[in-house]
Amino acid sequence: DAGVTQSPTHLIKTRGQQVTLRCSPKSGHDTVSWYQQALGQGPQFIFQYYEEEERQRGNFPDRFSGHQFPNYSSELNVNALLLGDSALYLCASTTGGTDTQYFGPGTRLTVL
Amino acid sequence: GENVEQHPSTLSVQEGDSAVIKCTYSDSASNYFPWYKQELGKRPQLIIDIRSNVGEKKDQRIAVTLNKTAKHFSLHITETQPEDSAVYFCAATPNYGGATNKLIFGTGTLLAVQP
Numbered sequence: 001d002a003g004v005t006q007s008p009t010h011l012i013k014t015r016g017q018q019v020t021l022r023c024s025p026k027s028g029h030d031t032v033s034w035y036q037q038a039l040g041q042g043p044q045f046i047f048q049y050y051e052e053e054e055r056q057r058g059n060f061p062d063r064f065s066g067h068q069f070p071n072y073s074s075e076l077n078v079n080a081l082l083l084g085d086s087a088l089y090l091c092a093s094t095t096g097g098t099d100t101q102y103f104g105p106g107t108r109l110t111v112l
Numbered sequence: 113g114e115n116v117e118q119h120p121s122t123l124s125v126q127e128g129d130s131a132v133i134k135c136t137y138s139d140s141a142s143n144y145f146p147w148y149k150q151e152l153g154k155r156p157q158l159i160i161d162i163r164s165n166v167g168e169k170k171d172q173r174i175a176v177t178l179n180k181t182a183k184h185f186s187l188h189i190t191e192t193q194p195e196d197s198a199v200y201f202c203a204a205t206p207n208y209g210g211a212t213n214k215l216i217f218g219t220g221t222l223l224a225v226q227p
Contacts, residue, residue, distance in 0.1 A: 004155075033214060033215075040220075041220070042116075042118075042217030042218055042219050042220050043201070043217050045215065048214060056214050058214065090156070092215075099144040099146075099161070099163070099213065100146070101146075101158075101215060103148075103155045103156045103157070104155060105154065105155045
């Protein structure tokens with residue numbers, strides 16, 4: 001039973017570029033949440049997808065967008081990258097209506 | 113607003129001693145409180161959680177207590193071992209009526225267990 005997976009592991013981009021990060025949820029899970037974890041901080045909620053729709057959104061600008069596919073995998077897109085977007089991006093999955101969320105290993109994004 | 117405060121930010125204990133980490137949440141509607149352990153460069157891993165209808169939960173050397181009136185919850189680790197060294201995060205979820213909820217995280221506690 002595969003856990004939550006994310007790709008790529010690391011990514012280096014320059015300011016102004018766009019990036020797409022990918023997440024495959026744990027088998028049997030249909031809900032994916034994305035979090036941003038800056039160095040030395042706790043994860044901050046970006047948004048959550050369920051049934052291919054954005055269900056909740058945190059305090060992040062519209063430059064952050066996402067998508068969920070019919071197989072429940074998800075993408076996080078960030079446009080017009082800023083230096084401050086450098087962080088570990090985590091996705092977490094669960095089944096709809098339950099509380100326990102399982103995290104993937106994260107994608108380390110560095111913006112130069 | 114939704115906020116979780118966590119203390120202390122760093123904690124150093126001797127092997128075999130107990131460690132206690134405390135969190136306070138602001139949203140009185142919060143009803144689920146997980147604790148995650150994150151080792152350097154790795155994913156957060158759920159170690160224990162508690163729901164608002166329970167006051168205490170224990171799993172071997174780890175226990176969590178919840179005081180809903182004071183909006184406090186705490187993680188207790190007994191007989192600490194060097195492999196317990198990591199960053200620990202508390203979190204709370206507001207109650208949105210059945211939908212899977214976002215996690216509001218504390219700022220983390222770096223626990224160092226000295227051999």
